[in-house]
Amino acid sequence: MxxxxxxxxxxxxxxxxxxxxxxxxxxxxxxxxxxxxxxxxxxxxxxxxxxxxxxxxxQALGVPPTAPEPASAGSTSVPSPRKKTTPAPGTRRPAKTAAAQQPRAKKQPGTKPAAEKAAAKSTRPTLVDLIHRHLTEQSEPRSAAEVAEGLGHAHPDRNIATNVVRTTLESLVAKSLVQRTKQGRSVFYTTADAPEPTASTGKAQPETAD
The missing domain is CATH 1.20.5 (Single alpha-helices involved in coiled-coils or other helix-helix interfaces)
Structure with a gap:
């Protein structure tokens, strides 16, 4: 080799x-x-x-949301640096036309201005309003589980948990807007202006008091 x-x-x-x-x-x-x-x-x-x-x-405490919405994954991007070009010696930059000097507002497709988002949030009823309105429409006392189930069917776009509904109902009881009654170990709620429930009312599923 x-x-x-x-x-x-x-x-x-x-x-x-x-x-x-x-x-x-x-x-x-x-x-x-x-x-x-x-x-x-x-x-x-x-x-x-x-x-x-x-x-x-x-929402259960009736406080309007103040924290900004979290950015979704992939929504943020780092812009690439723009290269600054230097004109060759002896050349002059062309003068900008009036149309070019006016700033152009860029609107990304599929996005809404912040003002529209804020307006949509302000018109959205709070969980307190939904629960009080739901109890007002009922003819019999309802448990927290039944109220959460009814609101879940009426508003499938909102994540309404039973423990949050129970906390909201207790806060309404403290404000004398809702009445709280016990039947055995079950707890039922009615609006303050509703008639006193009898022992036969409350066909709802029993809910154990905490």
Whole structure:
């Protein structure tokens, strides 16, 4: 075997070893980043669940939402830096026309102005209003579970939990807007202006008092 052939074989062996090492490091880096992404997605899911519960509690207390809506994944992007071009010596920049000098407002498709979003939120009834209105429309006392079920059917777009409804009902009882009655170990609620429930009323499913 000539010297040139031996040198080529040695270089090929070095390239094969280098490519194999780079490929192994690439695979390990992918595994590391995949593990980090999985952990971050799990943390994001927990935060979104906590956000939903906190917003429901805020609505139950009759407080209008003040915190901004969380940005959805992939909605934020970092703009690429714009390159500043320098005109060649001896050349003059063309003067801007009047139409070009006027700022143009860009409106992204599918997005609503912040004012429209705020107006939509302000017109949305609170959970307190929904619960009080629901009890007013009932002819018999209702438990917290029944109120939550009725509101869930009437407003499927809202995540209304039974424990949040129970907390809201107790706050209305404290304000003398709702009456609270017990039948055995079951608790039922009616509006303050409704007639006193009798022992036969309350066909709802029994709810154990806390």
């Amino acid at each position: 000539s010297e040139g052939t031996a040198t080529a074989t040695e270089l090929t062996s070095q390239y094969i070893s280098q490519v194999a090492g780079d490929l192994e490091r690439n695979i390990k880096e992918q595994e590391r980043i995949t593990a980090e992404l999985t952990a971050l997605q799990h943390q994001l899911a927990n935060l979104q669940q906590d956000h939903t519960v906190l917003v429901s509690m805020q």
